[in-house]
Amino acid sequence: MLSDISIWQNLMIMIGEATIIIIVGMFLLSFLVVAISFYSIKNGQFYFPTILKPGLVMTEGFAKGICRFFGLDDQELVTFFIRLHNKMNTVPFSKIPYNKRAIFLPQCLRNAQCPAHLTPEGLVCRRCGRCEIGAHIDELENLGYMVWIAPGSTLIKRMVKKYRPEGIIGVGCLMEVKEGLELTDKMSIVGMGVLTATDGCVETTMNWNDLLEVALLSSPE
Incomplete structure (x- = not known):
């Protein structure tokens, strides 16, 4: 004992x-x-x-x-993590053809009077002209991108499972982008993050040139 x-x-x-x-x-x-x-x-x-x-x-x-x-400021650390993640993924992302890339936009970018309705594949933009989303979606889709306006991460997982993109650009506020990049790592997908200029749940803003700069990273095609 x-x-x-x-x-x-x-x-x-x-x-x-x-x-x-x-x-x-x-x-x-x-x-x-x-x-x-x-x-x-x-x-x-x-x-x-x-x-x-x-x-x-x-x-x-x-x-x-x-x-x-x-x-x-611990937010600087999160911002740095996103920049570091993008830097390390720039080369592999550049090698993915545009038609095998996806972009997820947050619903908070739309106008408060947005007439879009929620569908199983997210919000479908009606090109009403109340915000800039419609024009930029057309530009990105003409390149070959798959573009969704996502109400949450559940849609992202569902669209990834259905369409199998090899690269993803996620747009959102600081923590949304960080969590999105961690999600792409878990799914073994090359992820890039673009931050909105303002935070909030309604009528946030972003620099669309920041998104286009990432989206136009060279493709083999």
Whole structure:
């Protein structure tokens, strides 16, 4: 009996020590990731991108906590993650033909009096002229893109399953784009993110040239 208790105590001590080592290791890794990220932001250059991307994903909670502790804007870290993700995916995305790429626009870009109705494939633009979406959808579809106005991530998953795009451009606010890029990584699809200029649920705005710049990345065709 005493032997069993001793073994159990030793096991608990080992688990406790291992937990402390893991926590300390995660903290140090998070601190390193934050330091490299903000140094990269300051100098306008990506340092150790192959380490930073998985590091930011692994240590997100710790990294945000460190940012808040030192009075840094953790949104800058998320913005940097999106820029880093786009940078690393630029070459593979450029190799995908336009007709195998998809664009998901957020419904918040439309006018408050938008007459579009929700369908199983998202909102179908009626080209009423109340906002800029219709004209840009025509331009993108003429290139060969599949374009959807998405009310949520469920539609994205359904359209990906149905049409099998090889590359996706997601448009949205900071956290929507971040979560969308993480989703494309999980689905093994090359993802690119474009941020809206304003946040909110109604009549948000965006710089359409930012979207076109990504959309026009060279295609083999």
